Amino acid sequence: xxxxxxxxxxxxxxxxxxxxxxxxxxxxxxxxxxxxxxxxxxxxxxxxxxxxxxxxxxxxxxxxxxxxxxxxxxxxxxxxxxxxxxxxxxxxxxxxxxxxxxxxxxxxxxxxxxxxxxxxxxxxxxxxxxxxxxxxxxxxxxxxxxxxxxxxxxxxxxxxxxxxxxxxxxxxxxxxxxxxxxxxxxxxxxxxxxxxxxxxxxxxxxxxxxxxxxxxxxxxxxxxxxxxxxxxxxxxxxxxxxxxxxxxxxxxxxxxxxxxxxxxxxxxxxxxxxxxxxxxxxxxxxxxxxxxxxxxxxxxxxxxxxxxxxxxxxxxxxxxxxxxxxxxxxxxxxxxxxxxxxxxxxxxxxxxxx
Amino acid sequence: xxxxxxxxxxxxxxxxxxxxxxxxxxxxxxxxxxxxxxxxxxxxxxxxxxxxxxxxxxxxxxxxxxxxxxxxxxxxxxxxxxxxxxxxxxxxxxxxxxxxxxxxxxxxxxxxxxxxxxxxxxxxxxxxxxxxxxxxxxxxxxxxxxx
Numbered sequence: 001x002x003x004x005x006x007x008x009x010x011x012x013x014x015x016x017x018x019x020x021x022x023x024x025x026x027x028x029x030x031x032x033x034x035x036x037x038x039x040x041x042x043x044x045x046x047x048x049x050x051x052x053x054x055x056x057x058x059x060x061x062x063x064x065x066x067x068x069x070x071x072x073x074x075x076x077x078x079x080x081x082x083x084x085x086x087x088x089x090x091x092x093x094x095x096x097x098x099x100x101x102x103x104x105x106x107x108x109x110x111x112x113x114x115x116x117x118x119x120x121x122x123x124x125x126x127x128x129x130x131x132x133x134x135x136x137x138x139x140x141x142x143x144x145x146x147x148x149x150x151x152x153x154x155x156x157x158x159x160x161x162x163x164x165x166x167x168x169x170x171x172x173x174x175x176x177x178x179x180x181x182x183x184x185x186x187x188x189x190x191x192x193x194x195x196x197x198x199x200x201x202x203x204x205x206x207x208x209x210x211x212x213x214x215x216x217x218x219x220x221x222x223x224x225x226x227x228x229x230x231x232x233x234x235x236x237x238x239x240x241x242x243x244x245x246x247x248x249x250x251x252x253x254x255x256x257x258x259x260x261x262x263x264x265x266x267x268x269x270x271x272x273x274x275x276x277x278x279x280x281x282x283x284x285x286x287x288x289x290x291x292x293x294x295x296x297x298x299x300x301x302x303x304x305x306x307x308x309x310x311x312x313x314x315x316x317x318x319x320x321x322x323x324x325x326x327x328x329x330x331x332x333x334x335x336x337x338x339x340x341x342x343x344x345x346x347x348x349x350x351x352x353x354x
Numbered sequence: 355x356x357x358x359x360x361x362x363x364x365x366x367x368x369x370x371x372x373x374x375x376x377x378x379x380x381x382x383x384x385x386x387x388x389x390x391x392x393x394x395x396x397x398x399x400x401x402x403x404x405x406x407x408x409x410x411x412x413x414x415x416x417x418x419x420x421x422x423x424x425x426x427x428x429x430x431x432x433x434x435x436x437x438x439x440x441x442x443x444x445x446x447x448x449x450x451x452x453x454x455x456x457x458x459x460x461x462x463x464x465x466x467x468x469x470x471x472x473x474x475x476x477x478x479x480x481x482x483x484x485x486x487x488x489x490x491x492x493x494x495x496x497x498x499x500x501x
Binding site: 172174175176177178270271272273290291293294296298302305306309 | 383387388390392396399400401402403404467468469470471
């Protein structure tokens with residue numbers, strides 16, 4: 001048997017192509033049927049995420065399988081085979097096995113070391129198993145790959161550090177307030193990063209979210225998305241007394257909040273700590289406000305600095321991760337070789353049997 | 355009475371030591387957040403909120419224990435010498451410590467002072483505690499023969 005991989009990822013193909021090849025969960029049983037009958041696979045698994053579509057194939061004979069899998073993909077996506085040629089990569093073992101181990105460990109991800117891929121691979125395996133597409137070899141292959149990912153994440157810094165502005169803002173807020181559940185967040189201005197940050201905060205249990213925007217319609221619209229309370233900008237001074245975390249992302253020139261405003265608010269708040277996240281460029285909050293006691297101010301550059309620090313740390317963990325993966329791949333391959341020998345006795349062994 | 359006095363006083367110093375440690379950690383963490391230098395310690399340290407609360411609680415406990423220590427000391431003096439007060443450097447210093455932490459705790463309770471300043475005062479306050487504990491025995495003459 002051979003383990004062959006054919007697929008596209010975020011580096012090899014643009015999103016327009018990936019989305020045409022992607023598999024939805026309910027399409028999987030039919031896809032596995034076709035792979036078995038038309039391509040002749042004995043075992044299969046399909047990993048389809050927003051960044052990759054990969055078919056892992058177990059076949060008795062490798063001859064022509066890659067070509068058949070390529071044809072399968074091009075028919076499925078309704079794309080001329082020529083259009084796919086350069087975009088689709090394929091590997092046979094041991095590279096195919098190593099690729100799977102690297103993917104599940106986050107080494108092949110767009111954001112190096114991200115952890116979501118572990119769940120995605122796990123689900124891909126479980127669905128394939130559920131459809132009856134996996135056999136002994138793939139069961140072991142995927143379990144070992146998932147275990148390898150666990151080892152890599154535990155033994156290296158590949159998953160450490162924050163890699164987006166939103167998660168950095170959340171981590172810093174947690175360093176100030178501890179648990180974020182029960183805190184009050186005020187978002188002023190609606191922008192992409194601001195909303196992402198809000199989403200991360202909501203993930204951490206923040207329920208009291210208040211929104212302000214120059215256009216009340218947009219505030220109401222965004223408020224509905226996050227179950228937030230839309231408020232008029234005129235209430236800014238009063239809201240400053242209640243919020244724990246204030247995120248600003250307006251395009252307004254000049255400072256929306258001056259040091260004096262915040263100083264006054266801090267007195268009225270009895271010095272309750274206040275975290276200011278200023279995502280605006282030019283900045284919405286007077287920078288010197290960060291020097292006030294119990295006021296913690298971060299702007300885009302501060303957050304970006306932490307993000308880059310996280311990326312560097314992950315990059316440094318790559319070599320160590322590869323060592324672990326190589327070791328694990330080697331162990332899988334030797335198990336597989338032994339298994340093959342057990343199941344397919346050599347002709348001489350057969351001849352020796354009575 | 356002697357044991358109550360000694361035990362309560364020493365335990366109160368231990369509580370103030372804990373408050374001192376919380377204060378130091380608070381100042382380190384606060385400085386990192388303010389300067390945006392997330393060093394090695396950054397990820398290990400608890401949140402400012404937790405450190406602030408721990409500081410508040412330990413000062414409260416220390417204050418209660420010191421009060422018990424002082425009171426039992428006065429009773430002891432009264433029983434042995436028939437009067438409440440014998441002027442002694444260590445006693446005076448302990449009363450100063452008691453007053454200082456009362457002030458600190460009260461201000462934190464009434465929320466007029468918070469965060470960095472409380473942490474800083476609890477760190478400085480521990481200096482006075484140390485001086486009371488050691489200095490009063492070695493540097494200035496005292497009726498308290500032990501440390």
